[in-house]
Amino acid sequence: MIKTNPTLFFVDGEAPGAPGLKGSHCKACKQTVLLQVAACPRCGNRELDSVCIGQRATLGQSSEVFHSADGFEAPYFIGQIETEQGPRTFAPIAAAPGTKLEVGMPLRFELFDRPDGRVGFAYAPAEGIA
Numbered sequence: 565m566i567k568t569n570p571t572l573f574f575v576d577g578e579a580p581g582a583p584g585l586k587g588s589h590c591k592a593c594k595q596t597v598l599l600q601v602a603a604c605p606r607c608g609n610r611e612l613d614s615v616c617i618g619q620r621a622t623l624g625q626s627s628e629v630f631h632s633a634d635g636f637e638a639p640y641f642i643g644q645i646e647t648e649q650g651p652r653t654f655a656p657i658a659a660a661p662g663t664k665l666e667v668g669m670p671l672r673f674e675l676f677d678r679p680d681g682r683v684g685f686a687y688a689p690a691e692g693i694a
């Protein structure tokens with residue numbers, strides 16, 4: 565399996581709670597940050613646990629994109645998301661073209677197979693999903 569961005573996310577079985585985004589949890593100040601970092605950006609501590617985060621997230625600002633890029637067929641959505649653990653990032657949003665996305669909308673992490681054979685991820689509206 566080839567991931568679109570191996571530094572960014574876990575697939576099933578790679579970490580407890582996967583699939584989801586890669587994160588680090590500081591053993592000293594308990595801060596959780598995106599990605600696997602060598603030192604805590606808040607306190608500088610170098611003892612961090614690798615954690616899987618962002619299984620669920622909340623949508624911030626988003627916009628519909630009308631140009632295809634890097635395997636994403638336009639139109640698609642890109643949005644600012646806030647993970648349930650706190651860190652924020654931008655992520656593709658898996659919603660049908662023309663969908664009205666709203667700030668505060670609950671999202672869930674989803675893996676999907678890209679046409680080029682790689683595995684990518686997006687956040688999908690979580691409404692109506694247990």
Ligand SMILES: [Zn+2]
Pocket residue numbers: 590591592593594595604605606607608609
């Ligand atoms: Zn820290």
